Amino acid sequence: MQAVGPSHFAVTGQHLDAEALYRAHADFVARFLLRLGAQGQDVPDLLQEVFLVAHRRGGFVMGTAKPTTWLAEIAFRVASDRRKKTKRKLEDADTDSIALAAGAGATPGDTAEARQALGRVQQALDALTAEKRVVFVLFELEGESCDAIARALGIPVGTVYSRLHAARREFARVHAQLQAEPVVASPAGKAVVGAGA
Numbered sequence: 001m002q003a004v005g006p007s008h009f010a011v012t013g014q015h016l017d018a019e020a021l022y023r024a025h026a027d028f029v030a031r032f033l034l035r036l037g038a039q040g041q042d043v044p045d046l047l048q049e050v051f052l053v054a055h056r057r058g059g060f061v062m063g064t065a066k067p068t069t070w071l072a073e074i075a076f077r078v079a080s081d082r083r084k085k086t087k088r089k090l091e092d093a094d095t096d097s098i099a100l101a102a103g104a105g106a107t108p109g110d111t112a113e114a115r116q117a118l119g120r121v122q123q124a125l126d127a128l129t130a131e132k133r134v135v136f137v138l139f140e141l142e143g144e145s146c147d148a149i150a151r152a153l154g155i156p157v158g159t160v161y162s163r164l165h166a167a168r169r170e171f172a173r174v175h176a177q178l179q180a181e182p183v184v185a186s187p188a189g190k191a192v193v194g195a196g197a
Helices: 006-010 018-035 040-056 067-086 095-102 108-126 130-141 146-153 157-180
Strands: none
Touching: 018 040, 018 067, 018 108, 018 130, 040 067, 067 130, 067 146, 108 130, 108 157, 130 146, 130 157, 146 157
16 A cells, blocks of 8 residues: 555545554654653553544544544543543653654753753643643644634634633743753652642
C-alpha cells in the first residue's frame, strides 16, 4: 500500500482507514497524548486504543475536520476514559524522551536545558483542566482553528474561545511562576509547583 502523505489529504471525500491514519499520524497522536499528560510507558497502549476506536468508527472521511483534529478528539476521550478507569492522576509526561530525541548533535548542557524547558511547559499544561488543555494544545501547539476544534469536540465555538482564553491566562501564570521559582522535588520525585497551580 502506498504511503499516505499530506498531498493525499487534499481530495474532498477521501476515506482513510485506520491503517492509513496510523502510518500518517501516529507520531502526532503520541505527541498529543504526552501533552495531555499521559506517561511515556502508557502511550503505546493509549495509541493502540485511539486507532482501534478510529477503526471501529470506520476510518476518517475528509470533510469539515482534518484527520489530526478528528484523531485528537478520539485521543482526548481515550485519555480521559483511562484516567477515570484507573482513578489516579497521571504523572509527568516522558519529557526526557522528547528532549533526547530533539537534538542528536546537542551537547549535554543543551539537552539538560531542553529537558528543563519541556518540563516547565508540561507542568504548565498539567495545571490546566483536561477541557482547557485539549483546546490549548490543539490551537497553540498544533495550529488548529477554533472552528475546527469546536466541530471535532462537538462544542460551540464560543466555548472554544472561552476555554482558550482561560487556558492561555493560566498557562502563562504557571509557566512564569515556574521560570521564576526553583522547582522543588517531592518525596515521590515529582516536581511540585506552588499550591495555587
